[in-house]
Amino acid sequence: MVFRCQRDSWARQFATRVVSCREAELRPESGGEPMRGFQVVLEDTILFPEGGGQPDDRGLIGAVPVLRVTRRGAEAVHFVETALEPGSAVLLSLDWERRFDHMQQHSGQHLITAIAEQMFGFKTTSWELGRQQSVIELDTPSMTTEQMEALEQSVNEKIRERIPVTVRELAADDPEVETVRSRGLPGDHTGPVRVVDIEGIDSNMCCGTHVSNLSDLQVIKLICTEKGKKNKTNLVFLAGNRVLKSVEQSHRTEKALTSLLKNGPGEHVEAVKRLQSSVKLLQKNNLNLLRDIAVLIARDFKSKPVQSPLFVLHRKEGDSEFMNIIANEIGKEGGRAAGRQRSWEARPLPGQGNQDESSRRSASSAPGIHQSTNR
Numbered sequence: 001m002v003f004r005c006q007r008d009s010w011a012r013q014f015a016t017r018v019v020s021c022r023e024a025e026l027r028p029e030s031g032g033e034p035m036r037g038f039q040v041v042l043e044d045t046i047l048f049p050e051g052g053g054q055p056d057d058r059g060l061i062g063a064v065p066v067l068r069v070t071r072r073g074a075e076a077v078h079f080v081e082t083a084l085e086p087g088s089a090v091l092l093s094l095d096w097e098r099r100f101d102h103m104q105q106h107s108g109q110h111l112i113t114a115i116a117e118q119m120f121g122f123k124t125t126s127w128e129l130g131r132q133q134s135v136i137e138l139d140t141p142s143m144t145t146e147q148m149e150a151l152e153q154s155v156n157e158k159i160r161e162r163i164p165v166t167v168r169e170l171a172a173d174d175p176e177v178e179t180v181r182s183r184g185l186p187g188d189h190t191g192p193v194r195v196v197d198i199e200g201i202d203s204n205m206c207c208g209t210h211v212s213n214l215s216d217l218q219v220i221k222l223i224c225t226e227k228g229k230k231n232k233t234n235l236v237f238l239a240g241n242r243v244l245k246s247v248e249q250s251h252r253t254e255k256a257l258t259s260l261l262k263n264g265p266g267e268h269v270e271a272v273k274r275l276q277s278s279v280k281l282l283q284k285n286n287l288n289l290l291r292d293i294a295v296l297i298a299r300d301f302k303s304k305p306v307q308s309p310l311f312v313l314h315r316k317e318g319d320s321e322f323m324n325i326i327a328n329e330i331g332k333e334g335g336r337a338a339g340r341q342r343s344w345e346a347r348p349l350p351g352q353g354n355q356d357e358s359s360r361r362s363a364s365s366a367p368g369i370h371q372s373t374n375r
């Protein structure tokens with residue numbers, strides 16, 4: 001079945017009727033306990049069930065939120081928490097912001113896929129529409145920065161040329177189906193084959209919802225490439241409003257850094273490099289000072305006329321090296337307890353991390369640097 005959302009990607013409201021409603025469970029995408037609710041089938045729908053790499057839509061049936069839409073054969077199944085009466089007339093509303101974002105990313109993918117193949121012969125083997133960024137898997141072991149720049153320039157040129165994007169339906173046995181770019185039809189596919197055309201650029205078998213003109217994409221930004229599986233390359237991209245959001249986010253970060261670093265964006269990198277090297281120097285000095293302190297603490301302990309057989313010290317910045325230095329310094333003169341072999345151990349300090357050096361405890365609760373005897 002071709003759904004209303006596939007015939008008219010721009011429909012935001014639609015009057016239809018409930019066909020069936022049955023109890024069901026929904027497993028949340030984030031994991032956890034399944035949610036109890038109902039699976040509702042409508043006569044037709046403007047809520048796209050996931051498919052072709054595009055996630056499902058959200059919206060309302062009347063006032064009831066739709067939490068998931070899935071495809072079951074020729075039917076779209078809407079998961080809701082409230083039961084709906086079969087036969088009743090309902091008004092369906094679409095979460096347009098989410099859907100339009102998906103349309104921009106999906107049509108953007110078709111365009112990038114077509115131009116990457118035209119320019120460099122890089123075939124698309126899969127793609128993923130992510131929550132933040134989308135990824136196209138290209139069948140090439142690598143892609144140079146120059147190739148990426150040329151591809152970005154070309155796809156944005158096509159957007160500026162305002163090229164129409166159209167959808168047509170072909171009979172499954174139409175010989176033209178063979179000429180269309182495809183990654184294969186799902187096993188349970190029935191009915192006509194849907195083809196999305198970017199005029200003069202691409203024909204692609206696809207069930208998704210698309211923009212009607214490349215100008216609806218506004219802009220495409222190719223972010224980076226990453227090494228993919230099996231000698232492939234993942235191309236990360238943003239389309240449309242996501243580019244604006246990303247610029248806004250970068251600007252906010254830049255503003256915060258300008259205020260923190262007290263210089264302009266052009267000097268941020270140098271300023272952070274200077275900070276990093278001064279932190280490294282301070283850490284080195286701090287380590288040397290801690291070593292000196294460890295020696296002095298050990299000498300102070302040994303200089304006491306009457307020594308406890310136990311030495312306990314809490315110091316939050318003390319690490320294992322700090323403890324070993326003290327242990328070695330104290331152990332230099334050999335064990336004072338005749339006939340006993342001394343050993344040292346470091347134990348974690350449960351809930352004692354903030355105690356200072358002067359806080360000494362009895363051996364019975366002895367955390368931290370703790371001497372024990374082996375008989």
Ligand SMILES: [Zn+2]
Pocket residue numbers: 052106110204205206207208
């Ligand atoms: Zn597609």
